[in-house]
Amino acid sequence: MWLAVALNDGVHAAPKIGGKITMQKKRASPVAWVALLIGMLYMGIPLAATVIFSLGSKLHSISAPSPISFSAYLNIFSDPKFGNNLWFSVGVGLLTIVISTLLLVPLIYWVQLRMPYLRSVIEFMTLLPIVIPAIVLVFGLLAQYRNSYLTNGDTGLYVLLTGSYVVIAFPYTYRPINTAFQAINVKVLTEAAQSLGAGWFTIIVRVILPNVWGGVLNAAFITLAIALGEFTISNALAQSTFSNYLFNIQTKIYEPAAFTVVAFILTWFFIAVLQQVTQRPSQRRNQPVIVAPAAAPIDPFGTLHTDAVTTKE
Amino acid sequence: MADNTSVTHDIQMTLPAVAVVSESSSRPRRSRPVWLSWDWLAVLPFFAFILAFLLLPTFSVFRGALLDDKNQLTAEYMLNLLGPQYSGPYISTIEISVVTAVAGGVMGFLMAWAITIGGLPNWIRSATLSFCGVASNFAGLPLAFALAATLGRNSLLVDDLNNIGIKLYPSFSVYSVIGVCLAYTFFQIPFMVLIMTPALDGLRQEWREAASNLGASQSQYWRFVALPILSPSLLSAFALLFANSFGAFATAAILIGAGPGSLYIISIAVQRQFSSDISTNPHQGYALAVGMVIVVLVTILIYSVARGRAERWRPRGT
Numbered sequence: 001m002w003l004a005v006a007l008n009d010g011v012h013a014a015p016k017i018g019g020k021i022t023m024q025k026k027r028a029s030p031v032a033w034v035a036l037l038i039g040m041l042y043m044g045i046p047l048a049a050t051v052i053f054s055l056g057s058k059l060h061s062i063s064a065p066s067p068i069s070f071s072a073y074l075n076i077f078s079d080p081k082f083g084n085n086l087w088f089s090v091g092v093g094l095l096t097i098v099i100s101t102l103l104l105v106p107l108i109y110w111v112q113l114r115m116p117y118l119r120s121v122i123e124f125m126t127l128l129p130i131v132i133p134a135i136v137l138v139f140g141l142l143a144q145y146r147n148s149y150l151t152n153g154d155t156g157l158y159v160l161l162t163g164s165y166v167v168i169a170f171p172y173t174y175r176p177i178n179t180a181f182q183a184i185n186v187k188v189l190t191e192a193a194q195s196l197g198a199g200w201f202t203i204i205v206r207v208i209l210p211n212v213w214g215g216v217l218n219a220a221f222i223t224l225a226i227a228l229g230e231f232t233i234s235n236a237l238a239q240s241t242f243s244n245y246l247f248n249i250q251t252k253i254y255e256p257a258a259f260t261v262v263a264f265i266l267t268w269f270f271i272a273v274l275q276q277v278t279q280r281p282s283q284r285r286n287q288p289v290i291v292a293p294a295a296a297p298i299d300p301f302g303t304l305h306t307d308a309v310t311t312k313e
Numbered sequence: 314m315a316d317n318t319s320v321t322h323d324i325q326m327t328l329p330a331v332a333v334v335s336e337s338s339s340r341p342r343r344s345r346p347v348w349l350s351w352d353w354l355a356v357l358p359f360f361a362f363i364l365a366f367l368l369l370p371t372f373s374v375f376r377g378a379l380l381d382d383k384n385q386l387t388a389e390y391m392l393n394l395l396g397p398q399y400s401g402p403y404i405s406t407i408e409i410s411v412v413t414a415v416a417g418g419v420m421g422f423l424m425a426w427a428i429t430i431g432g433l434p435n436w437i438r439s440a441t442l443s444f445c446g447v448a449s450n451f452a453g454l455p456l457a458f459a460l461a462a463t464l465g466r467n468s469l470l471v472d473d474l475n476n477i478g479i480k481l482y483p484s485f486s487v488y489s490v491i492g493v494c495l496a497y498t499f500f501q502i503p504f505m506v507l508i509m510t511p512a513l514d515g516l517r518q519e520w521r522e523a524a525s526n527l528g529a530s531q532s533q534y535w536r537f538v539a540l541p542i543l544s545p546s547l548l549s550a551f552a553l554l555f556a557n558s559f560g561a562f563a564t565a566a567i568l569i570g571a572g573p574g575s576l577y578i579i580s581i582a583v584q585r586q587f588s589s590d591i592s593t594n595p596h597q598g599y600a601l602a603v604g605m606v607i608v609v610l611v612t613i614l615i616y617s618v619a620r621g622r623a624e625r626w627r628p629r630g631t
Contacts, residue, residue, distance in 0.1 A: 028431065028432040028433055028434070029431060029432070031427075031431070032426070032427035032428075032431025032432060032433050033427070033433070035420075035423035035424055035426065035427040035431065036424055036427045036428065036431075036433060036437070036441065038420060038423070038424075039420050039421065039423065039424040039502055039506070040424075040441075040444075042420060042498070042499070042502060043444075043448050043499060043502060043503065045463060045470075046459045046460055046462075046463040046499060047459065049459075049462055049463035049468060049469055049470055050458070050459040050462040050463065052469055053462035053463075053468060053469060054462070056469075102358075103358055103359050103362055104359070106355060106358075107355070107356055107358075107359045110352065110355040110356060111356065114352050114355075115352050115356065118356065122356075122359070125359075125360075125363050125367075128363075128367060129367060130556075130609075130613065131606060131609050131610050131613055132367065132371055132606060132609075133559075133560035133562075133580065133602075133605050133606070133609060134560070134562065135560075135562050135580045135583050135584060135602070135605075136371070136374055136583070136602040136605055136606055137367070137370060137371070139374065139583065139587055139598065139599070139602060140369075140370030140371050140372075140373050140374040140602075141366070141370045142587075143370070143373040143374065143377055143595075143599070144369045144370045144372075144373040163362070163365065163366040164366055166362065166366065167362070167363070167366045167367045225450070229450075229452075229453055231453055231454055231562070231563040231566075232562045232563060232580075235566075236584070236587075243453070243454055243563070246454045246455070246458075247454060247566075247567070250454075250458070250567055253467065256458035256461070256462070257458060257459070257461075257462040259455070259458065260455040260456075260458040260459050260462070263451075263454075263455040264447070264451055264455065264459075267447050267450050267451055268447045271446050271447055271450065
């Protein structure tokens with residue numbers, strides 16, 4: 001009900017209140033079209049202009065068009081730093097995903113099973129990074145670990161980078177996994193597994209994890225998107241991330257625009273994959289994978305990443 | 314069958330655990346206090362991580378703001394925030410955040426209205442939401458570059474406007490506070506659409522019908538029914554958009570970071586205090602950072618109070 005997929009909405013179009021849609025169809029006022037148009041122009045013009053700009057190797061305009069050139073794209077793709085920094089960021093992202101999953105899955109499992117009184121504390125902790133802006137967090141880290149192993153070498157800075165990514169991702173990783181846990185009966189699954197002779201490792205890896213896989217994957221994709229786009233922390237720690245590469249090519253003329261087009265397509269790709277990931281198990285099992293609880297508030301900052309596309313009702 | 318023994322062993326080992334698990338809710342708590350339980354071992358890694366990478370660093374920032382070079386307690390740096398030199402970036406960042414939250418909020422609200430109550434076809438609604446999902450994620454560096462490609466000195470638009478006699482430059486520059494505002498508004502719009510669409514969907518047809526049965530006009534319905542119901546949602550959305558702009562760093566770093574950015578954008582002002590420049594002072598940087606945390610904290614409190622009130626109107630079970 002609450003998980004609708006924007007790209008394929010026909011199925012979900014059935015109105016809750018009979019006649020609502022048909023009544024409104026008749027009233028689709030010109031004002032609505034104008035409102036939509038203004039917003040779309042505001043967002044569409046920069047995107048279109050960027051695509052056009054990235055294709056021009058010379059100054060061009062409608063009055064004096066020059067031929068389309070892909071040289072800006074070729075330049076960035078042939079730059080070895082582009083690939084190196086991209087893979088560096090993907091690597092940090094994957095490591096962040098592994099650490100978040102290892103921290104959160106056992107935590108949420110145990111809290112649900114044995115320590116429900118801790119839930120609100122943990123929820124608060126995972127939302128705390130929203131209140132601490134990234135710029136504050138990174139200088140806090142540098143102050144806290146000043147003149148230690150963590151700040152004196154590349155390995156230490158890498159640890160700081162990964163650790164802070166895990167933390168800033170908590171508001172977006174905790175919720176999908178927690179919601180997936182709430183959809184299953186942890187106690188019954190655990191007891192059933194135990195009575196069949198499973199140990200704790202088997203229970204978590206072979207019984208619990210497959211059941212919350214949708215939530216884990218959801219969290220993983222958000223984390224990867226964060227790791228690829230994050231700039232503030234990686235800039236302060238001077239790590240060779242994707243966004244720092246982007247920052248360094250800002251002095252060029254057409255390359256940033258080409259890069260922006262690539263970034264936009266990548267964002268689109270991630271969100272499309274995210275939709276697929278959160279959607280497919282539901283079709284397979286005929287039971288929705290929970291991305292956002294229906295009655296829960298649309299988490300602001302969560303909205304930014306997933307619920308935006310997945311939650312409609 | 315070497316495995317056999319271990320399996321039976323396992324079962325014997327786990328049987329008491331099963332009993333504990335299934336009865337833990339009904340049986341009164343054991344005499345051992347909660348905080349002595351072995352259960353804590355399972356949640357320890359998470360708390361250790363939060364402590365190391367969030368709580369201690371935050372504590373360091375607060376400590377740095379309240380101590381001077383000789384580790385003496387001082388309120389000097391915090392009080393400096395009220396003086397003209399350091400209150401400037403706060404005021405202008407707050408202004409920028411308010412302006413972009415209002416501009417983006419109004420446009421986003423109208424779009425959300427158009428695709429819900431406005432009655433645009435369903436495929437437009439889906440396409441818009443889908444696009445907004447992508448566009449709201451499209452922030453940071455790429456957004457700054459997109460804006461520079463659109464309104465920069467060499468851009469197509471500026472060039473064409475030049476040809477028809479409208480000269481934007483040099484009175485306008487995209488590398489300015491105005492450019493930052495235009496960029497922030499870009500991500501506020503889709504954000505607002507995504508937040509307000511569910512709220513507008515929650516306006517029930519019955520309320521409108523009841524109002525019109527009682528003789529209310531369209532504008533009276535909006536003034537006395539719809540907007541009061543929506544006001545907590547609007548306030549919480551506004552708080553979010555505000556926080557979104559207030560903490561932003563990357564876009565502004567590109568657009569005005571190299572220039573007078575630290576005079577206008579608080580996150581750049583914080584960053585500048587930690588640069589190797591001789592005129593900077595880390596303690597003042599920590600104090601500026603504490604100020605940021607306080608502003609965001611207040612905003613988030615407003616958000617959650619407003620959110621709580623908005624929840625009251627949410628139909629149950631949906």
